[in-house]
Amino acid sequence: MTEQAIETRCIHGNVTEKNQNENRAVSFPIYQTATFSHITPGHNESGFDYTRESNPTRSRTEEIVASLESADQAIAFSSGMAAISACMELFSPQDNIICSQDLYGGVVRLHNIISRKNGLDISYVDTSNIENIEKAVTPRTRAIYIETPGNPMMCVTDIRLCSRIAKRFGALLIVDNTFLSPYFQNPLKLGADIVIHSGSKFLSGHNDTIAGFVCTNNKEIGEKLRLISKTTGAALSPFDSWLVMRGIKTLSVRMERQQENARKIAEWLLSQKEIATVYYPGLDSKLPEGQMSGTGSMISFETESEAAALAILKNVKLITFAESLGGTETLITYPMVQTHADVPEEVRERIGINARLLRLSVGLENADDIISDLKAALRGKLST
Numbered sequence: 132m133t134e135q136a137i138e139t140r141c142i143h144g145n146v147t148e149k150n151q152n153e154n155r156a157v158s159f160p161i162y163q164t165a166t167f168s169h170i171t172p173g174h175n176e177s178g179f180d181y182t183r184e185s186n187p188t189r190s191r192t193e194e195i196v197a198s199l200e201s202a203d204q205a206i207a208f209s210s211g212m213a214a215i216s217a218c219m220e221l222f223s224p225q226d227n228i229i230c231s232q233d234l235y236g237g238v239v240r241l242h243n244i245i246s247r248k249n250g251l252d253i254s255y256v257d258t259s260n261i262e263n264i265e266k267a268v269t270p271r272t273r274a275i276y277i278e279t280p281g282n283p284m285m286c287v288t289d290i291r292l293c294s295r296i297a298k299r300f301g302a303l304l305i306v307d308n309t310f311l312s313p314y315f316q317n318p319l320k321l322g323a324d325i326v327i328h329s330g331s332k333f334l335s336g337h338n339d340t341i342a343g344f345v346c347t348n349n350k351e352i353g354e355k356l357r358l359i360s361k362t363t364g365a366a367l368s369p370f371d372s373w374l375v376m377r378g379i380k381t382l383s384v385r386m387e388r389q390q391e392n393a394r395k396i397a398e399w400l401l402s403q404k405e406i407a408t409v410y411y412p413g414l415d416s417k418l419p420e421g422q423m424s425g426t427g428s429m430i431s432f433e434t435e436s437e438a439a440a441l442a443i444l445k446n447v448k449l450i451t452f453a454e455s456l457g458g459t460e461t462l463i464t465y466p467m468v469q470t471h472a473d474v475p476e477e478v479r480e481r482i483g484i485n486a487r488l489l490r491l492s493v494g495l496e497n498a499d500d501i502i503s504d505l506k507a508a509l510r511g512k513l514s515t
């Protein structure tokens with residue numbers, strides 16, 4: 132059977148046979164159980180033993196996520212950070228990992244307080260210029276770890292070129308695909324070895340759950356990660372698995388509409404005198420060919436003054452001043468003090484994460500209402 136379109140896979144996964152689940156429930160059941168019974172010693176009749184290791188609801192969600200990334204397998208974790216931490220367990224002391232400098236702040240913190248203690252050597256470069264990666268490679272480089280578009284500066288890195296370098300040096304290419312979701316970008320098809328998702332964002336899509344996924348086509352890596360998950364125990368609960376599964380059903384329509392809203396808002400921001408710079412991949416004319424089928428709904432922008440940024444944060448009413456992204460509600464974030472507080476100040480300044488930078492995750496409200504809210508907030512006075 133040929134692969135069905137992604138809209139179909141969001142709802143059904145890869146359909147290879149008629150829905151056979153018990154009682155023929157249309158919505159997949161939540162198997163809220165810690166353990167599974169056995170009949171014969173040494174046999175595992177249901178295929179399930181204990182929910183830390185595997186659970187039918189989690190397995191179904193993993194199948195669907197794997198189908199979206201065209202992966203042989205996906206492993207569900209209790210958060211995006213748990214998924215990333217598990218990937219770091221693939222490496223040994225003295226291994227070097229080259230990371231995008233435009234990286235989720237939580238990953239920088241993970242490296243600062245855990246990876247370094249474990250002896251990993253982490254280097255940060257601007258991966259949007261591929262030469263920087265080539266220059267940073269050492270004989271101990273075991274992985275290139277990128278986010279594209281990056282967070283929060285939206286730098287786009289060429290996945291195919293990274294994959295070529297990784298292969299040449301025998302390193303793994305790991306791509307955090309949270310910002311575009313599998314709907315707009317499939318890094319495994321472009322040569323990545325591992326794809327990571329924070330399922331808390333676009334996949335679940337409703338700002339109501341925390342989850343993470345690792346997807347791969349490499350059998351050996353997949354088996355290692357399953358063993359790490361079973362051993363360290365940060366697996367996704369049955370109920371949260373179900374919430375992600377339900378959220379994914381509408382992924383395609385949400386991604387399209389959120390992107391449409393983001394385009395309108397990015398263009399409006401460009402025309403405002405109080406806004407100095409708008410960072411949105413959809414405004415960039417030279418994106419790597421064939422890499423992404425959309426530019427998503429994340430926008431960062433720099434205001435003319437710190438006072439203007441603070442006025443927006445203080446005065447927005449419809450838009451919520453909160454961390455996170457990818458959900459139905461439009462959220463605005465102050466990266467310098469929220470998501471990227473753990474990035475050293477000199478690095479923040481160099482990258483452009485300053486007191487004037489705001490990040491917007493555009494939701495599903497009417498775009499004109501979001502614009503009106505931003506307009507009123509900008510014109511509103513900052514009372515001190």
Ligand SMILES: *Cc1c(COP(=O)(O)O)cnc(C)c1O
Binds near residue numbers: 237309343
């Ligand atoms: C949120 C996020 C993470 C971490 O995921 P959690 O589910 O919050 O643990 C990792 N990478 C990116 C790009 C994110 O946005």
